[in-house]
Amino acid sequence: MKTVKKRSKRRSVKQSKKVKDKAKAKVKVRAKEKRIASRATTAYATEYYRLLRAAYPDAKCALHHHDAYELLVATILSAQCTDVRVNMVTPALFKRWPNATALAHADRGALEEMIKSTGFFRNKAKSLEGMAHAVVEKHGGRVPRTMDELTALPGVGRKTANVVLGNVFGENDGVVVDTHVARLSRLMGLTRETDPVKIEQDLMRLFPREDWTMLSHLLIEHGRKVCIANRPKHDECVLRHLCPSAEV
Numbered sequence: 112m113k114t115v116k117k118r119s120k121r122r123s124v125k126q127s128k129k130v131k132d133k134a135k136a137k138v139k140v141r142a143k144e145k146r147i148a149s150r151a152t153t154a155y156a157t158e159y160y161r162l163l164r165a166a167y168p169d170a171k172c173a174l175h176h177h178d179a180y181e182l183l184v185a186t187i188l189s190a191q192c193t194d195v196r197v198n199m200v201t202p203a204l205f206k207r208w209p210n211a212t213a214l215a216h217a218d219r220g221a222l223e224e225m226i227k228s229t230g231f232f233r234n235k236a237k238s239l240e241g242m243a244h245a246v247v248e249k250h251g252g253r254v255p256r257t258m259d260e261l262t263a264l265p266g267v268g269r270k271t272a273n274v275v276l277g278n279v280f281g282e283n284d285g286v287v288v289d290t291h292v293a294r295l296s297r298l299m300g301l302t303r304e305t306d307p308v309k310i311e312q313d314l315m316r317l318f319p320r321e322d323w324t325m326l327s328h329l330l331i332e333h334g335r336k337v338c339i340a341n342r343p344k345h346d347e348c349v350l351r352h353l354c355p356s357a358e359v
């Protein structure tokens with residue numbers, strides 16, 4: 112009888128500990144949500160930007176290019192591929208097809224072979240050819256410089272257009288939201304969204320237009336060097352005293 116009583120007492124102690132732990136976890140989650148929500152203000156955005164700008168004074172576009180055509184090609188190739196890999200491929204590509212007119216007449220097989228190592232090479236070759244044809248036929252061989260004209264080109268979405276507009280034409284039309292920018296923006300509490308277009312809208316609301324291009328360079332740099340996916344170096348981070356995810 113005594114043993115049964117002891118067992119049931121142990122069970123009830125265990126259960127009440129479980130309930131307490133659950134409640135504690137809930138409080139923790141709620142506190143984190145509160146911290147995250149409190150960071151979506153221009154005051155935090157300004158401070159984040161200031162600290163990142165100081166930490167990465169040389170931040171810039173990592174894709175090697177000399178003009179809009181080259182950056183457009185490199186950005187199309189960078190989908191699902193590292194910038195380092197793209198930079199290994201583009202010198203030979205630009206030498207062989209130095210402009211949109213040349214690329215429009217490229218042999219599809221040779222182009223695919225050239226870009227094979229960047230992945231999804233058949234789709235990318237199709238996009239590059241389509242883009243080059245449209246640039247030649249609709250814009251006289253020159254890469255257009257408006258969001259509407261750029262996103263009308265085959266294989267060019269808002270992100271690619273933002274890269275070209277911001278880095279070649281000096282136009283801050285939007286914020287480039289890649290995986291680093293999306294991930295860090297959520298970790299830092301600047302957005303709760305997961306859709307890149309909605310994340311971009313949140314960032315555009317929080318940061319002044321003149322900072323939009325640099326903002327994505329800074330977040331990408333920080334995401335590569337410090338706030339690394341799955342192993343963020345909170346202790347080395349210049350944002351740790353502000354970031355709501357610093358303790359996680």
Ligand code: SF4
Nearest residue numbers: 338343345348351354
């Ligand atoms: S404190 Fe941590 S989670 Fe926040 S930005 Fe820095 S490394 Fe990333």
